[in-house]
Amino acid sequence: MTRAPRPLEETYVHGYDARENERLRDQAGTLVDLLHSDTAYPDGSVVLEAGCGVGAQTLTLATRSPNARFISVDVSADSLAEAKRRTEEAGLDNVEFRQADIFSLPFKEASFDHVFVCFVLEHLSRPVEALTLLHALLKPGGTFTVIEGDHGSTLFHPDSGHAHAAIRCLVELQRRAGGNSLIGRQVYPLMVGAGIDAVRVSPRIVYVDSSRPELVDGFTRKTFTAMIEGVREQALAAGLIDAETFDAGVRALHRATEADGVFCYTFFKGIGEKARCA
Amino acid sequence: MTRAPRPLEETYVHGYDARENERLRDQAGTLVDLLHSDTAYPDGSVVLEAGCGVGAQTLTLATRSPNARFISVDVSADSLAEAKRRTEEAGLDNVEFRQADIFSLPFKEASFDHVFVCFVLEHLSRPVEALTLLHALLKPGGTFTVIEGDHGSTLFHPDSGHAHAAIRCLVELQRRAGGNSLIGRQVYPLMVGAGIDAVRVSPRIVYVDSSRPELVDGFTRKTFTAMIEGVREQALAAGLIDAETFDAGVRALHRATEADGVFCYTFFKGIGEKARCA
Numbered sequence: 020m021t022r023a024p025r026p027l028e029e030t031y032v033h034g035y036d037a038r039e040n041e042r043l044r045d046q047a048g049t050l051v052d053l054l055h056s057d058t059a060y061p062d063g064s065v066v067l068e069a070g071c072g073v074g075a076q077t078l079t080l081a082t083r084s085p086n087a088r089f090i091s092v093d094v095s096a097d098s099l100a101e102a103k104r105r106t107e108e109a110g111l112d113n114v115e116f117r118q119a120d121i122f123s124l125p126f127k128e129a130s131f132d133h134v135f136v137c138f139v140l141e142h143l144s145r146p147v148e149a150l151t152l153l154h155a156l157l158k159p160g161g162t163f164t165v166i167e168g169d170h171g172s173t174l175f176h177p178d179s180g181h182a183h184a185a186i187r188c189l190v191e192l193q194r195r196a197g198g199n200s201l202i203g204r205q206v207y208p209l210m211v212g213a214g215i216d217a218v219r220v221s222p223r224i225v226y227v228d229s230s231r232p233e234l235v236d237g238f239t240r241k242t243f244t245a246m247i248e249g250v251r252e253q254a255l256a257a258g259l260i261d262a263e264t265f266d267a268g269v270r271a272l273h274r275a276t277e278a279d280g281v282f283c284y285t286f287f288k289g290i291g292e293k294a295r296c297a
Numbered sequence: 298m299t300r301a302p303r304p305l306e307e308t309y310v311h312g313y314d315a316r317e318n319e320r321l322r323d324q325a326g327t328l329v330d331l332l333h334s335d336t337a338y339p340d341g342s343v344v345l346e347a348g349c350g351v352g353a354q355t356l357t358l359a360t361r362s363p364n365a366r367f368i369s370v371d372v373s374a375d376s377l378a379e380a381k382r383r384t385e386e387a388g389l390d391n392v393e394f395r396q397a398d399i400f401s402l403p404f405k406e407a408s409f410d411h412v413f414v415c416f417v418l419e420h421l422s423r424p425v426e427a428l429t430l431l432h433a434l435l436k437p438g439g440t441f442t443v444i445e446g447d448h449g450s451t452l453f454h455p456d457s458g459h460a461h462a463a464i465r466c467l468v469e470l471q472r473r474a475g476g477n478s479l480i481g482r483q484v485y486p487l488m489v490g491a492g493i494d495a496v497r498v499s500p501r502i503v504y505v506d507s508s509r510p511e512l513v514d515g516f517t518r519k520t521f522t523a524m525i526e527g528v529r530e531q532a533l534a535a536g537l538i539d540a541e542t543f544d545a546g547v548r549a550l551h552r553a554t555e556a557d558g559v560f561c562y563t564f565f566k567g568i569g570e571k572a573r574c575a
Contacts, residue, residue: 172452174563176482204454207506208557219508222561224500228485279486283500283563285452 050238053223054137054166054286055079062086064132069121069153070094070139074102080135081111089114090131092124121149129158137166140209144197150213157293163215165289169203172224172285173243175275182275185247185268188254195257203287210289218291227282239282244272328516331501332415332444332564333357340364342410347399347431348372348417352380358413359389367392368409370402399427407436415444418487422475428491435571441493443567447481450502450563451521453553460553463525463546466532473535481565488567496569505560517560522550 058080060066064087071077071091081089091114093099099116106114119125121139134153140146150165157163170190175182193200202209207220227234248269254260275282336358338344342365349355349369359367369392371377377394384392397403399417412431418424428443435441448468453460471478480487485498505512526547532538553560 169452171456172450172561174447174450174482176486178449178479178482201456204452204456204559204561207508207559208454212557220504220506220559222502222504224502224563226498226500228498230485230497279490281482281485281498283450283482285502285561285563 049234050225051079053225054288055083058083058135058164060084060087060133064088065090065130066133066135067126067131067153067156068092068135069124070136071102071116072138073098074105076137077102077114078105078109078111081106081114082109085113087113090117091115092117092119092121094118094120122152124152124156126156128155131156132158132161134161134163136164138168140165140167141193141200141202142198146202146209147212150209150215154213154215154293159293159295161293163210163291163293165206165210166286167203167206168200168284168286170200172203172283174283175272176281177271177274179268179271179274181264181268182271183268184260185265188259188265189247189250191259192250192253192257203285206287206289210291215291216294218289220287220289223286223288225284225286229278229280235276238284239276240273243282243284244269247272327512328503329357331503332566333361336361336413336442338362338365338411342366343368343408344411344413345404345409345431345434346370346413347402348414349380349394350416351376352383354415355380355392356383356387356389359384359392360387363391365391368395369393370395370397370399372396372398400430402430402434404434406433409434410436410439412439412441414442416446418443418445419471419478419480420476424480424487425490428487428493432491432493432571437571437573439571441488441569441571443484443488444564445481445484446478446562446564448478450481450561452561453550454559455549455552457546457549457552459542459546460549461546462538463543466537466543467525467528469537470528470531470535481563484565484567488569493569494572496567498565498567501564501566503562503564507556507558513554516562517554518551521560521562522547525550
């Protein structure tokens, strides 16, 4: 097993922390809106967030649904400590954190009104099994939300074979670590395969050109390109690519941040529910 | 010069003609909405549609803005005859057709309130020059709309290297014919490069899974896959691929129309205007 590459959302979180000005703060809002604007939970409902990591999504969810209660679970104690620090710093009191493995969660069947999974399936070798277990924890009539990215959706101008080669390194490293960074396109069949009912998937494109300077900096440069740069040593050590090609690929991604450059990336969001009658 | 492959919109038009039932008719509406729902022209305005082809977009434009007047131009007399037949059949009386080359249009500067270009730049070897000439025909304060697809945006599940190889044949044939079927991502820099002001580009994804059977049939099968199938002989004759690989690629695209299959394609729509002060 290879160590998994640092995922998109954590790179994003790092970029987010490092932001220096109001423009980036505004833009972070735009990306959050793109993914989460249609997610809000009713007052009093209990929501399971499976795989909360360092709490990037937890903050958004708990802020947007202040009268819902969130049980946010992750396997990593370190991540949970960071997530807890963040929610406390934000003054949120509607989140409870639990350390547990997604494949053996300490909850009874039909305990939750809603389930939310974001940027988690990409790390799992058995995503349908995970969704099936989570589905069992959902009450009939409850909703199930899944959001995943897909690195195969990456599109940029000027185009560059070197950049695609560098991106393929990340895909391959994630595959060797048991994950799948091309999983976004599979959200529909995975959810249906887990028995989730009435699944509707919608794509969410982050489209970046120089008329959107906040996204050029916050997404193309500090999220996506930073994530690719972050696997350089692993990719070279694994013999997946030579240093010159990789570095040319990273330069090509930076080239897409110039005035005539364009960058696109697509996330997929699926929303389904648990049938009331089995 | 190679003969240009049959373009996406014409394949779509053929699929559209061949539709047998109301569901397909409804779905055609969905795709039209995706591309055109935010395009409507004020009563009395005069709109130049440059490169109308067989009138696929003309029908939508003229129907949606019944009190605007359209001057729809194409270089092909055959296409214009078909476009004229269609608009007459639809009972539209606000369209005037003119045969002319986009690089030598018989109009004075600042003659039009709005300019509309859809699925045209992909066929041109000098797209910025075409946009610059069209921009000169626009009145100050008028809008300029450009819509193009991008075959590099094609994403499907199950993924298949053979299918990507077959798609690359179409891209290469279009390139040899002087066009660029990866042009969608360039809409922003092309428009800005032509001097168009206040350009905003938004991506429009056609997302297809088996919960949307009309799109499975109308878009994945009868539009995109039919378009790829349509270049088989040209691709083989040009030695771009062997028959086995090409056919395996087409089978893989059909595989994406099964119950667990997914298919995505992205169009890019840019809207700008002519600055009031030069």
